[in-house]
Amino acid sequence: MRKVFTRPKSLKRTPYHYCPGCGHSVIHRILMEVIDEMKIRDRTIGIPPPGCSVFAHHYFDVDMVESAHGRGAAVGTGIKRAFPDAIVFTYQGDGDLAAIGTAETIHAANRGERITAIFVNNAVYGMTGGQMAPTTLLNQRTTTTPYGRDLKIEGHPIKMSEILGLMDGAAYVERTAVNSPANIRKTKKAIRKAFQAQIDDLGFSVVEILSPCPTNWRMGPLESWQWIDEEMTKVFPLGVVKDVTGARDAD
Amino acid sequence: MTGNAAVGEAAIRAGCQCYFGYPITPQNELTEYMATHLGRKEGCSFVQAESEISAINMVYGASLTGARAMTSSSSPGISLKQEGISYLAACELPAVIVNMSRGGPGLGSISAAQSDYFQSTRGGGHGDYRTIVLAPSSVQELADFTHRAFDLSDKYRIPVIVLGDGMLGQMMEPLEFKHKAPDVPPIREDALRGANGGPSRVIKTFTSNPSELEEINWSLFRRYKLIKRDETTCETFLVEDAQLVVVAFGIAARIAKGAIKNARAEGLKVGMLRPTTLWPFPSEKVQELAKSTKHFLVFEMNMGQMLEDVQLALGGTGEVQFYGRPGGVIPTPSEVLRVISRLYYQKGLK
Numbered sequence: 001m002r003k004v005f006t007r008p009k010s011l012k013r014t015p016y017h018y019c020p021g022c023g024h025s026v027i028h029r030i031l032m033e034v035i036d037e038m039k040i041r042d043r044t045i046g047i048p049p050p051g052c053s054v055f056a057h058h059y060f061d062v063d064m065v066e067s068a069h070g071r072g073a074a075v076g077t078g079i080k081r082a083f084p085d086a087i088v089f090t091y092q093g094d095g096d097l098a099a100i101g102t103a104e105t106i107h108a109a110n111r112g113e114r115i116t117a118i119f120v121n122n123a124v125y126g127m128t129g130g131q132m133a134p135t136t137l138l139n140q141r142t143t144t145t146p147y148g149r150d151l152k153i154e155g156h157p158i159k160m161s162e163i164l165g166l167m168d169g170a171a172y173v174e175r176t177a178v179n180s181p182a183n184i185r186k187t188k189k190a191i192r193k194a195f196q197a198q199i200d201d202l203g204f205s206v207v208e209i210l211s212p213c214p215t216n217w218r219m220g221p222l223e224s225w226q227w228i229d230e231e232m233t234k235v236f237p238l239g240v241v242k243d244v245t246g247a248r249d250a251d
Numbered sequence: 252m253t254g255n256a257a258v259g260e261a262a263i264r265a266g267c268q269c270y271f272g273y274p275i276t277p278q279n280e281l282t283e284y285m286a287t288h289l290g291r292k293e294g295c296s297f298v299q300a301e302s303e304i305s306a307i308n309m310v311y312g313a314s315l316t317g318a319r320a321m322t323s324s325s326s327p328g329i330s331l332k333q334e335g336i337s338y339l340a341a342c343e344l345p346a347v348i349v350n351m352s353r354g355g356p357g358l359g360s361i362s363a364a365q366s367d368y369f370q371s372t373r374g375g376g377h378g379d380y381r382t383i384v385l386a387p388s389s390v391q392e393l394a395d396f397t398h399r400a401f402d403l404s405d406k407y408r409i410p411v412i413v414l415g416d417g418m419l420g421q422m423m424e425p426l427e428f429k430h431k432a433p434d435v436p437p438i439r440e441d442a443l444r445g446a447n448g449g450p451s452r453v454i455k456t457f458t459s460n461p462s463e464l465e466e467i468n469w470s471l472f473r474r475y476k477l478i479k480r481d482e483t484t485c486e487t488f489l490v491e492d493a494q495l496v497v498v499a500f501g502i503a504a505r506i507a508k509g510a511i512k513n514a515r516a517e518g519l520k521v522g523m524l525r526p527t528t529l530w531p532f533p534s535e536k537v538q539e540l541a542k543s544t545k546h547f548l549v550f551e552m553n554m555g556q557m558l559e560d561v562q563l564a565l566g567g568t569g570e571v572q573f574y575g576r577p578g579g580v581i582p583t584p585s586e587v588l589r590v591i592s593r594l595y596y597q598k599g600l601k
Binding site: 066 | 269
């Protein structure tokens with residue numbers, strides 16, 4: 001019998017600790033599928049953040065190294081500069097990449113560091129209990145915006161992909177989502193292109209993934225998927241922001 | 252050659268492969284030296300980072316791949332590096348951090364000071380950890396200690412701080428380099444460089460199990476005990492018959508040495524203890540000296556920081572006086588001589 005669906009080799013046989021409906025598990029899986037398909041597992045070094053995915057090394061069967069909050073792009077720079085044969089990816093949330101690590105991320109992109117950021121945007125700080133993130137939508141309620149995010153007080157949600165797209169050193173920037181089978185497939189393709197940009201020595205690559213957090217959004221999984229479509233994508237439109245890879249889009 | 256350049260050349264000769272820095276006075280000549288002499292070297296890398304925080308995290312990244320990596324800065328920049336130093340210590344990664352310290356607190360001054368003794372020796376970041384701290388007092392020692400810093404760092408897998416100051420960094424002195432640069436920079440065997448067909452590995456400390464973290468702490472401190480036993484160093488000067496021993500480190504020790512020579516010319520029996528490792532501190536040497544000398548004068552270019560280590564070592568035996576000038580003021584040997592003479596006669600020493 002032909003096997004048509006199986007666990008990626010680079011994904012360990014550990015049950016996920018994530019909440020039901022969380023986007024991390026899907027993203028973990030497709031990320032490891034890409035690493036298997038591109039046959040880069042043996043030279044990949046991953047950098048998970050403090051946050052819900054701090055235990056990503058429980059699942060990813062590639063070399064992994066802990067980073068301080070926000071410093072993933074700087075750690076990745078050090079790894080890649082010292083050991084250019086490595087395939088380096090950071091796995092970062094919105095608080096990590098878009099708040100405390102803004103400087104590290106923008107400058108790594110601007111230098112064109114050959115690293116790939118997997119940027120999971122769920123519009124809240126997940127592990128700390130659902131506080132406002134830089135990407136929290138206007139009027140969105142979080143534990144630190146209990147009356148809803150007020151632009152006069154907390155400012156606007158930050159659009160990192162658009163900012164990173166302005167960096168001359170960025171080779172590939174795309175925003176995707178994991179709230180439907182079609183979007184999951186697109187996300188996987190974007191991750192693949194992002195790694196290819198790194199392998200082809202073209203520069204910095206980032207895939208921003210809109211990802212549901214039913215627990216902190218206080219929604220069911222299905223409602224969360226809908227909220228991404230109906231609310232998040234209005235502020236964070238899906239699509240390629242920048243692509244200098246010259247690769248033909250297979251769609 | 253300036254002290255700053257000497258550190259750079261010594262680092263390259265020690266096989267330093269990666270340097271990451273951020274401009275700050277008075278250590279810029281070191282960053283510039285590395286940009287010129289390391290940046291284009293085969294297999295090496297120089298990055299002018301966007302901040303000191305990024306620079307130390309790049310060191311962390313480079314170090315875990317097995318490369319010899321360093322950064323340098325001056326006091327306010329070293330404050331920013333503390334987060335990264337704590338992570339390096341936690342993950343047992345070697346790194347060399349050079350501090351050409353300046354006056355503080357705050358933005359302070361750009362003149363030489365020794366106010367970062369606490370920050371360096373107590374581990375300025377969070378958590379229970381130590382860093383080895385080397386204290387040179389000449390351009391020759393800056394070069395020698397930089398080389399030693401890389402060796403100690405690799406041997407004990409611990410961040411090592413070379414604590415200089417703005418004066419040492421910018422002064423010019425003749426020196427001799429005792430090592431030739433290796434043709435290929437060395438790579439540590441336990442480096443993380445991709446699973447390469449084997450099982451994957453992880454470098455981390457975060458755990459939800461306190462006992463596991465406690466064991467990491469115990470293991471670090473078992474190693475610190477070995478470092479204390481085997482790597483504590485100091486220099487003594489005319490202590491055999493001394494009635495009064497001056498304790499000073501770095502550039503202050505050099506100033507004190509001038510004062511002591513003049514005191515000797517006047518017939519005062521004064522000697523000096525100069526710790527060359529600030530952590531581990533040569534407490535046993537202080538205790539040994541206390542058997543023949545009752546009087547100690549701690550002299551520092553700060554408000555009295557190493558003073559506490561001397562007091563701890565003496566544990567109430569002996570009499571300790573302190574003279575310090577903070578803020579980047581450079582005391583003269585004659586000023587220190589006046590302090591020595593006054594103390595000598597006040598205490599009725601002969």
